[in-house]
Amino acid sequence: MNSAINDNLRRQRRFIFVTVLILTLFGTLMVYESSSIYAYRTTQDAAYFFKKQFIFFAIGLACFFLMLLVDLEFLRKHAKEFLFLTLIVLVVLLVIGKKTGGAKRWFHLFGFNLQPSEFLKIFFSIYCIDYIIKRKNNIKNFSTLIPLWIIVGVMCAIVVVQPDLGTAIFWVLWTLCVLFLYRAKKKHLGLIVLVGVIAAVFLITFYPYRFRRITGYLNPFADPQDSGFQLIQSQIAYGQGGLFGVGFGESRQKLFFLPAAHTDFIFSIIAEDFGMVGTVFMLLMFFVLFHKMYNIAKTSEDEFRKGLLFGILLIFFLEIVINIGVSCGLFPTKGLSLPFVSYGGSNLIAHYVLLALFFNASRVDARQVKPMLAPDIAGGAWL
Secondary structure (H helix, E strand, O other): OHHHHHHHHHHHHHHHHHHHHHHHHHHHHHHHHHHHHHHHHHHOOOOHHHHHHHHHHHHHHHHHHHHOOOOHHHHHHOHHHHHHHHHHHHHHHHHHOOOEOOEOOOEEEOOEEEOHHHHHHHHHHHHHHHHHHHOHHHOOOHHHHHHHHHHHHHHHHHHHHOOOHHHHHHHHHHHHHHHHHOOOOHHHHHHHHHHHHHHHHHHHHOOHHHHHHHHHHHOHHHOOOOOOHHHHHHHHHHHHHOOOOOOOOOOOOOOOOOOOOOOOOHHHHHHHHHHHHHHHHHHHHHHHHHHHHHHHHHHOOOHHHHHHHHHHHHHHHHHHHHHHHHHHOOOOOOOOOOOOOOOOHHHHHHHHHHHHHHHHHOOOHHHHOOOOOHHHHHOOOOO
């Protein structure tokens, strides 16, 4: 029986891994398609972003296989220290980081940009799930949640100062969803939602550029040359793509019309190139990916690992829904990348580490809390 479960999990993990590889390779190709002209104008190298993304892909794969060797219990035991260290790095970034595009989100090292906030996805998810599991019997007491929300508040305060309101909103939303899954009281979650809405209204109202984003979202044609420009250009990309698309490499919106075409709005370029048929096919790939990950998560018998599996799945799900929703005009612009597809080194590496953690936590023998050994990889136990 245990062997049959292992074989089934191995097949599903292989499917997930191959699907992610396909998405990444396709995304790398789309990075070249959407950025080549911009890259040539700014760097005199049309393949500049493509080559960087391929390097990130190689680093991400290396990190993936290295993380398979890590004992998950070690990460769980020291999750607080790793999270604290990440927050310290984010504070240091605010002090010594160089502003790029009006924001201090990246360290510039050896010709590459490192975004430390991406690694909160790894350490905060482990810390949060561990915190909830240890206190699950008191999860309905609001006092139990206060320390967790203080940590979330500190995280959000730091990233908002960068400024990066989108990441702050993401973490509040993710934490609310996780607590809801663990059956925290709805009135307690509602109170957090109320506090979050008040804070968001304040941060939007008193910062003109954020307010313009909201007005541009609500009525982009009221200011088509400024706050509504990006959303309008994204909609034009969808319209030009039609049913079957204009063809790969034939996108017009990449010709300096659509800002962030190779990052936040890469899905719009995909829609223009491959039309509704192509976008529906990609959505189906994401759906099947989520379905396989859900099937693995629900079979786990260890509470911490099951929580972590669902937590990682929720990270991927929220990011994909928000990114595509923004490009379609369903949500205001938030600056979240499309996992495994958009350009961005820190984002791609962090997601491959999360995928490795998912594989790590999904092992059958891990449910008996056995550390992983290198021979398991050689024997094909992981893929």
